[in-house]
Amino acid sequence: MVGAMGFQYLMLVQLTWVGVLLISGTGAAGVAAQLARPNCPDRCGDVEIPFPFGIAEGCYLNGNFNLSCDHSSGVVHTGRNINITNISIEEGQLDISMYVAHQCFDESGFLQTNIKSNRSLSLTAGSAFTVSYTQNVFVAVGCDTYSYFNGFTSNDSFSMGCLSRCTNIPGVVDGSCSGLGCCKVEIPPGLKYFTLEAFSFGNHSEIWSFNPCSYAFVVKQDQFNFSADDLYTLKDKEALPMVLDWAIGDEICENAQSNSNFVCGGNSTCYDPENSSGYRCKCKLGYDGNPYLRDGCQDIDECSKNLDNCDKETQLCNNSPGGFYCSCLEGYEGDYNGTSCHAKVNKSNVINIALGISFGLLVLLAGGWWSSKVVKKRRMIRQKNIFFKRNGGLLLQQQLSSHEANVENTKLFNSKDLEKATDHFNVNRILGQGGQGTVYKGMLADGRIVVVKKSKVVDEGKLKEFINEVVILSQINHRNVVKLIGCCLETEVPLLVYEYVPNGTLSQYVNGQNEEFPLTWDIRLRIVAEIAGAFFYLHSVASIPIYPRDIKSTNILLDDKYRAKVADFGTSRSITIDQTHLTTLVHGTFGHLDPEYFQSSQFTEKSDVYSFGVILAELLIGEKAISSTRTQESKSLATYFIQSVEENNLFDIIDSQVLKEGKKEEIIAVAKLAKRCLDLNGKKRPTMREVAMELEKARMLQKAPKLQQNYEEHEYVQEVVYKPWEASTPSTMSTLSIDTQPLVSFQ
Incomplete structure (x- = not known):
């Protein structure tokens, strides 16, 4: 009788505490989170105004967060005339x-x-x-x-x-x-x-x-x-x-936390957002509110907000600062915090049950681990085969095994080799990112430093053209064109491997970013002659003409001896010998784009000549192709250059080092060549062959100014003009249609 009465008393006490906890939880949940400082307005129309922002004196952190409230125009940033429609504390x-x-x-x-x-x-x-x-x-x-x-x-x-x-x-x-x-x-x-x-x-x-x-x-x-x-x-x-x-201030969290004006309140943490010089605050897990106020982050009562946190039949939910815990009801038992409660059992059977369960779980875990390893390995092999076929691997293997293709120098890498070479594509190995993919620096097992291009997308409908273009690029053997070493096709998108060119771009070089190796007049002539020779090779000497279409100084790399290397064939097109032009969507870069191509969408070899003329102008003047510092009419370097030549002001705009080192007649000769390349009528422009010959002739005359410029010398120039490029052309190449996808890019 006494035992039954005692049990009823305990149940009554426990139910009373349950009621007290539920009532207190409901009260806590009913308190609205404080956003603004005490006694400060927290709203203007439909826009909430949380601290550190404010619309009254003493309500904002500093002048950066001083707002004004105009009920006709809304919230306006004081001093900057910016209309604000929403303020987010969580996202900053x-x-x-x-x-x-x-x-x-x-x-x-x-x-x-x-x-x-x-x-x-x-x-x-x-x-x-x-x-x-x-x-x-x-x-x-x-x-x-x-x-x-x-x-x-x-x-x-x-x-x-x-x-x-x-x-x-x-x-x-x-x-x-x-x-x-x-x-x-x-x-x-x-x-x-x-x-x-x-x-x-x-x-x-x-x-x-x-x-x-x-x-x-x-x-x-x-x-x-x-x-x-x-x-x-x-x-x-x-x-x-x-x-x-x-963001708050101009310091990162590590430095700001020691200052007296640090604003992150209690139960909050400080974090440094990307690309920002300041810091932000956020409430800790289990808290909610405004982290920029002293007591802005309030405990969330999980027991009142989510009644399914604990098993209602066996457990009682207990709120705690920043979280909650479950305790077992009377007649149930479990682990130390009641996360698993069960009816009390005879303790003599617990050990046997636990041993049996443990042994069974051990067997299941061992079998599951072994099975998952086997299944995962098979799935990886199957996935690589799928990627290999989808990315045109079978077609490339057929090309590699064909005696006529003569592409034995092209290497098919496996994904493990390139993962090891790039330290699993570590972000610290990234050289650059562009619209078509990401470029990583890597080291192959044989010690060669290479560049690995990881594309963003793959067009499954253009695989044949992609493989044919890889074959064509692998056969380009010109010392002034970046060499394609091989590719990997067993990944989701193809990986392309190129030789590494260490000394940056010609654009960086022209704009004075290399002080150790000054850009002399001799070096400028050599570089443009090398570039012209490379493009002449692509236009005329290669078995299938290739039009790069995006010639600019940022796509000209410099090797360890500061020799030019043509890169970035991301918008290139190959064309059969009997075709005179191709029609495409307009691709190119402002300042370098041929106006005639832009108007007609018909690209010819003379369109590349125009872009090369812009590079000549850059090297003569030492300025970028597009500059906001020049007037509206002369933002384009090509327009600026032609106007200066026609107004007889050439030597007013020539780079000071060119004026210092170059002879007047040499500068005028190169300037005239640049003007011919920039002619708005493509038919009047020279071919890349003529450009290369004139530049090579200028270099030879510079080295031997006393030679007679007669007919025999001109013939001699024509004979030796091929030698500096040391190009070898394979006898047979696969033919591509006009509408092929862009060749691989070095961006």
């Missing part, structure tokens, strides 16, 4: 409205002057804000549009452009922003200031009905999905959403 981001740059025409084709064709945003160095490169993209929209985007980061300045063309609405694809009506470009990290401008080639008179304007803007990428309607309706939109990243 601001949603703002950014103006759109327009260039519009009326129905008669006259330019409307009441709208702005350029926009800018300045966040100033040292401020808490940067333009988010993960959330935003630079976009240009229009059927006759080109736009510029110039900006400054905390470390550097840059310029880039976007080109959008189309002739009618049916040619535009909704959701696609690849150049037909719409183009987009990723922006770099750490952006503090930018300007963008929208331009048109014509007056839109032919396309006014569906595209009266050209547009350029930076937009939150998940808030803009291009459609054909945008060509007309964007003119009615003054601004679009954009995202800013923000």
Whole structure:
């Protein structure tokens, strides 16, 4: 009788505590999380204002976070005139409205002057804000549009452009922003200031009905999905959403935590965001609220928020700071914190049951481990075979085994060799990243230093053309063309292996980034002669002509002896001997692109000659192909150079070292050659053969100025012009059609 009454008393006490805990948990859950400082407004219209931001004196951390509330226009950043639509504590981001740059025409084709064709945003160095490169993209929209985007980061300045063309609405694809009506470009990290401008080639008179304007803007990428309607309706939109990243101060957590003005509150942690000079705060696991307030992170009552944390039938949920634990109800037992409760059993049977379970689990685990190893190994072998076949491995093996193909120097690497060579594709081995893939530096088992290109995508419909192009590149044996060593096809995307070229790009060299080896006039002549010889070889000496199509100084590498190496065939096309041109979508780089090719979309060998002429101008003047420091009319180096030559101002713009070391007649001869290469009429440009011969002749005359420049000497130059390139051409090569995929890239 007493035992039964005691048990009932214990059950009554336990149920009472359950009620107390449930009541206290409900109360805690009902308290709203504090966002602003005490006695400070925490909202302006629909926008919450969490600390460190504030809209009243004493409510914000410092001037970076001082906001004003205008009930007509919303939340505005004081001093920067930025309209804010949302503030995120968790992500460290601001949603703002950014103006759109327009260039519009009326129905008669006259330019409307009441709208702005350029926009800018300045966040100033040292401020808490940067333009988010993960959330935003630079976009240009229009059927006759080109736009510029110039900006400054905390470390550097840059310029880039976007080109959008189309002739009618049916040619535009909704959701696609690849150049037909719409183009987009990723922006770099750490952006503090930018300007963008929208331009048109014509007056839109032919396309006014569906595209009266050209547009350029930076937009939150998940808030803009291009459609054909945008060509007309964007003119009615003054601004679009954009995202800013923000951080506290200008120190990382390790340094900031020792300062008196450190703002991360209790139950929070400090972390350093990527590409930011400051730090951010976040609540610890099990806490929620504003981590920038002293007591902003409050404990989450897991027991009241999720009643399924513990087994209701056998366990009681108990809240604790930062978490919870389960305890066993009366009549049940389990481990020390009640995570597994079961009815009490006779302890004499526990040992036997535990031993039996343990032995059974041990057998199951051993068998499962062995089986998983076997299955995993078979799956890996099967997956590699699938990748090998999908990436054209069988076709390449057939080419390798063919006596006529003569490609025995091409090596098929296995994936383990290249993983070992690149330390499992360690990020510290990355040399560069581009639109087509990532480039790693590696060392093969035989000690050779190589470059391994890991593509981003593979087009299964173009495998035959891809393999044929690999075969063609493997047969290029020219000392001024980067050598393709081999490839690996048993991975998800093909891996391509090239020789390593150590001394950077010609662009870096021209812009004074190498002080140990000055760029003398002799070296400049030698480099352009080597480049011209390489392109003459690709155009005329190779068994199938190859047009690189993206000739620029950043694609010319320099080896250990500072000899030129032509790289990056990412947009190249091969063409049969009886063809005079090929028609493609326009590919190339602003400042280097042939205007005739841009207008007609028909690429010829003379288009490469134009791009080579830009390199000649760069080496003569010592400036980049596109420069924001020159006037609007002369941003293009080609235009600037031609204007200066025609106005007889050549020696006012020539690089000082060229003037110091080069003879006047030599400089004029090279300048005239560059002007011929840059002729807007492609038929009037010289061939790469003629360019190579003239440059080689200039070098020879420089070394022996007293020689007579007669007919015999000219013939002698024609005979020896091939020798410096030391090229060997295989007797047989596979033929590619005009529409082959781009050759492999070194970006």
